[in-house]
Amino acid sequence: MASVSEIITRPRERVHAVKWIKNNLFSSWFNTLLTVLSSALMYTILSQLFIWIFTIANWRVIAVNLRLFMVGTYPLEQIWRLWLCVAIGTTLLGLSWGIWPHVVSRVAMVYGTALLLLALAPFGVTTRIWLAGCGALVFVGMLVGRRIPDAGRWVALTWLVFLPLMLILMRGFGTFLPVVQTRQWGGLQLTLVLAITGIALSFPLGVLLAIGRRSPLPAISLCCTLYIELIRAVPLITVLFMFQIMLPLFIPGGESFDRIVRAIVAFTLFTAAYIAENVRGGLQAIPRGQFEAARALGLNPFLTMSFIILPQALRIVIPANVGQFISLFKDTSLVVIAALLDLLGIGRSVLAQSEFLGLQTEVLLFVAAVYWIFTFSMSHVSKRLEQTIGGGNR
Amino acid sequence: MKRQILTLWVGLLVLVLVACGPQPTAPDQETTEPVAETPVDTTEPSVIDEEPLPTVAPTETAVPAGGTTAQAGDLLQRILNRGNLICGVNGGLPGFSNLEPDGTFSGFDADFCRAVAAAVFGDPEQVEFRPLSTQERFTALQTGEVDVLFRNTTWTLSRDTSAMDFGPTTFYDGQGIMVRADLGATTLQDLEGADICVQSGTTTELNLTDNFRAQGISFNPVVFEEIDPTYNAYSEGRCDAVTSDISQLISRRTTFEDPTAHEILDVVLSKEPLAPAIAQGDSQWRDVVSWVVYTTIQAEEFGINSTNIEDFFDTENPDIRRFLGIDGELGAGLGLSNDFTVTVIQRVGNYAEIFDRNLGPDTPFNLDRGQNATWLNGGLLYSPPFR
Numbered sequence: 001m002a003s004v005s006e007i008i009t010r011p012r013e014r015v016h017a018v019k020w021i022k023n024n025l026f027s028s029w030f031n032t033l034l035t036v037l038s039s040a041l042m043y044t045i046l047s048q049l050f051i052w053i054f055t056i057a058n059w060r061v062i063a064v065n066l067r068l069f070m071v072g073t074y075p076l077e078q079i080w081r082l083w084l085c086v087a088i089g090t091t092l093l094g095l096s097w098g099i100w101p102h103v104v105s106r107v108a109m110v111y112g113t114a115l116l117l118l119a120l121a122p123f124g125v126t127t128r129i130w131l132a133g134c135g136a137l138v139f140v141g142m143l144v145g146r147r148i149p150d151a152g153r154w155v156a157l158t159w160l161v162f163l164p165l166m167l168i169l170m171r172g173f174g175t176f177l178p179v180v181q182t183r184q185w186g187g188l189q190l191t192l193v194l195a196i197t198g199i200a201l202s203f204p205l206g207v208l209l210a211i212g213r214r215s216p217l218p219a220i221s222l223c224c225t226l227y228i229e230l231i232r233a234v235p236l237i238t239v240l241f242m243f244q245i246m247l248p249l250f251i252p253g254g255e256s257f258d259r260i261v262r263a264i265v266a267f268t269l270f271t272a273a274y275i276a277e278n279v280r281g282g283l284q285a286i287p288r289g290q291f292e293a294a295r296a297l298g299l300n301p302f303l304t305m306s307f308i309i310l311p312q313a314l315r316i317v318i319p320a321n322v323g324q325f326i327s328l329f330k331d332t333s334l335v336v337i338a339a340l341l342d343l344l345g346i347g348r349s350v351l352a353q354s355e356f357l358g359l360q361t362e363v364l365l366f367v368a369a370v371y372w373i374f375t376f377s378m379s380h381v382s383k384r385l386e387q388t389i390g391g392g393n394r
Numbered sequence: 395m396k397r398q399i400l401t402l403w404v405g406l407l408v409l410v411l412v413a414c415g416p417q418p419t420a421p422d423q424e425t426t427e428p429v430a431e432t433p434v435d436t437t438e439p440s441v442i443d444e445e446p447l448p449t450v451a452p453t454e455t456a457v458p459a460g461g462t463t464a465q466a467g468d469l470l471q472r473i474l475n476r477g478n479l480i481c482g483v484n485g486g487l488p489g490f491s492n493l494e495p496d497g498t499f500s501g502f503d504a505d506f507c508r509a510v511a512a513a514v515f516g517d518p519e520q521v522e523f524r525p526l527s528t529q530e531r532f533t534a535l536q537t538g539e540v541d542v543l544f545r546n547t548t549w550t551l552s553r554d555t556s557a558m559d560f561g562p563t564t565f566y567d568g569q570g571i572m573v574r575a576d577l578g579a580t581t582l583q584d585l586e587g588a589d590i591c592v593q594s595g596t597t598t599e600l601n602l603t604d605n606f607r608a609q610g611i612s613f614n615p616v617v618f619e620e621i622d623p624t625y626n627a628y629s630e631g632r633c634d635a636v637t638s639d640i641s642q643l644i645s646r647r648t649t650f651e652d653p654t655a656h657e658i659l660d661v662v663l664s665k666e667p668l669a670p671a672i673a674q675g676d677s678q679w680r681d682v683v684s685w686v687v688y689t690t691i692q693a694e695e696f697g698i699n700s701t702n703i704e705d706f707f708d709t710e711n712p713d714i715r716r717f718l719g720i721d722g723e724l725g726a727g728l729g730l731s732n733d734f735t736v737t738v739i740q741r742v743g744n745y746a747e748i749f750d751r752n753l754g755p756d757t758p759f760n761l762d763r764g765q766n767a768t769w770l771n772g773g774l775l776y777s778p779p780f781r
Contacts, residue, residue: 064495065495067495067496067497068493068495068497072497073493073497074497076497183522183524241529244530245529245530245533246533248533248534248537248539249533249536249537336527337527337529337530338527338530339485339486339525339526339527339530340525341485341493341525345525346493348485348486348620348622349485349486349492349493349525350492350493351486351622352485352486352487352488352491352492352493352501353488353492353493353494353495354488354489354492354757354758354759355758357488357645357646357648357649357758358625358646358649358650360622360626
């Protein structure tokens with residue numbers, strides 16, 4: 001199949017643009033009609049959209065409130081901590097680019113360039129320095145990463161350490177880093193914290209649940225099955241509602257149980273059940289022979305699982321899991337029921353500013369664009385990851 | 395596999411413990427005063443906010459003992475110890491509370507939060523705003539997550555009797571109905587069979603149904619979860635009419651392309667007195683919140699505002715001298731400083747200033763004082779005497 005398509009596509013690459021258009025868009029009267037109709041439709045919609053975006057829309061609502069959209073009410077004097085997180089993140093991205101060029105090259109390149117371009121925008125001086133620095137770090141990281149292609153394991157480990165480090169940096173401790181309460185977190189920062197922690201915590205839990213569900217011990221498999229089926233039978237908003245509104249009534253000391261922690265726990269427990277089902281699908285796809293071969297080699301069940309079965313199973317389920325993570329990322333906007341000021345929550349509050357009443361189209365479009373950037377990057381990286389480690393070819 | 399099983403069992407055990415742990419306490423939670431549970435949690439953040447652990451430790455041990463009997467004055471003392479007031483607001487209601495670009499909250503409700511903070515601490519900025527959704531606002535109050543709720547909450551009997559108390563009304567609103575002018579409707583009867591946009595989960599929705607049913611008029615409710623979509627649907631022609639609080643209708647009308655094409659009918663579907671709410675059972679804290687609201691009203695009645703207050707310091711009028719704490723011990727009775735009224739007026743303003751700053755003629759809302767004028771001007775605002 002692959003060879004056939006190569007034979008067909010190769011001559012096309014040399015074909016003149018006019019001919020390509022003729023072959024693809026105007027090959028028959030029906031195709032011509034379709035082309036004309038759809039381009040007319042696209043023109044009407046897009047021209048209206050462009051006119052609206054460039055002449056009618058009042059983007060000042062975004063420009064004035066950009067800080068709120070990005071970091072919420074995070075204190076300005078501590079904002080370097082967030083920048084530091086971004087800088088570490090971009091460095092790691094750059095290193096990953098150098099080490100695994102196939103997986104993250106495009107995303108890293110686009111992010112790095114975008115950061116450098118943003119540094120040209122009329123922000124404050126410090127902001128521009130940070131932007132330029134973070135952008136440059138992507139490329140520096142790439143150059144360094146190329147030199148040390150064997151450091152992949154360490155970079156992967158640093159990514160893992162990065163998560164708790166990021167949270168510690170954001171929250172602060174002791175006298176050295178003044179504590180910034182989680183209620184001051186907001187905007188894109190909060191959305192990312194919710195999504196990243198949710199993803200990082202739900203994945204291992206989901207894998208454990210999947211293994212537990214297939215366990216030969218009835219007690220364990222029953223518990224895991226019950227948990228998975230119970231959670232999957234309930235809508236996410238109900239779980240969130242339970243954690244945000246009912247739980248404080250049952251647990252003494254309602255406030256000591258941070259609202260953001262509550263949200264993260266709810267997201268984690270919810271997503272883990274779905275991840276578990278995805279992973280179980282992967283586990284079931286592993287042929288029996290693999291288990292038997294592992295046993296023949298004298299591996300105990302733990303080693304069999306961690307070195308033979310899971311690496312193969314997880315590879316198979318990358319697309320399904322990434323789909324789950326993307327949906328988790330978008331579902332973080334449901335914290336609006338707890339009036340947490342995530343990206344969408346900030347949008348809601350900004351819309352109440354007397355100066356910007358009734359500009360929901362602009363605000364929602366901006367928020368949607370930010371969500372799109374991140375979800376698209378996630379799906380792009382996952383596609384590359386799939387291609388690189390061969391899961392897609394099975 | 396053994397190791398896995400072990401970890402799984404430990405994990406399950408933890409889950410079971412977490413799940414079962416709180417259950418025994420849950421029943422008596424409901425029977426005890428809600429205030430009783432607040433001590434533990436509200437002091438917690440202060441431990442993190444300011445590091446001096448030793449000073450906090452004694453309060454923490456002392457509080458549960460006092461908390462079980464919900465002694466009056468508990469909450470005020472805790473707020474003083476904590477060093478800031480936690481005020482529940484809407485966070486997304488134009489003119490009442492919203493985030494400004496610099497990350498501060500502004501609005502009518504937010505200013506009353508500041509007034510309470512000014513009275514308690516002498517500094518209106520010692521307040522922390524907590525945006526709350528419609529669903530969680532009462533839970534937040536009951537669990538002590540917020541000290542006071544200035545969140546456009548209508549004072550009703552059922553709410554007053556369910557684990558919360560209300561202070562004096564800060565804003566007299568009523569539910570109205572806005573229609574397209576070309577519909578030619580003037581009374582509710584004219585809206586027979588109309589599609590009416592309404593926000594769900596509020597008293598608004600119930601009032602709408604009640605009023606139309608009482609008059610035997612059929613209508614078609616179009617329900618939305620949020621405010622913005624409700625008005626969007628109306629302005630896009632999805633509904634013939636939209637119903638909400640009159641103040642909101644007026645302010646939203648200013649944002650429409652052609653405000654003159656919409657009319658607010660001369661009918662009031664319900665009374666909506668918006669009042670501050672506090673957790674039930676702490677009369678001292680309730681007094682503080684109430685008398686801070688009265689301070690702003692009384693100041694307007696006396697003609698005292700943030701700019702001219704100094705002229706009144708040498709007044710001979712005994713009422714004003716008592717009001718400003720020059721004579722007498724009125725503030726001490728509340729557990730506040732005697733001149734708390736001065737701080738409130740100087741730092742936040744009197745009722746007229748708060749109203750005009752957020753809803754008045756210089757704002758896009760341009761609300762009429764209407765019922766929210768003082769009783770001398772034919773409104774409903776009336777403060778009991780400060781004596």
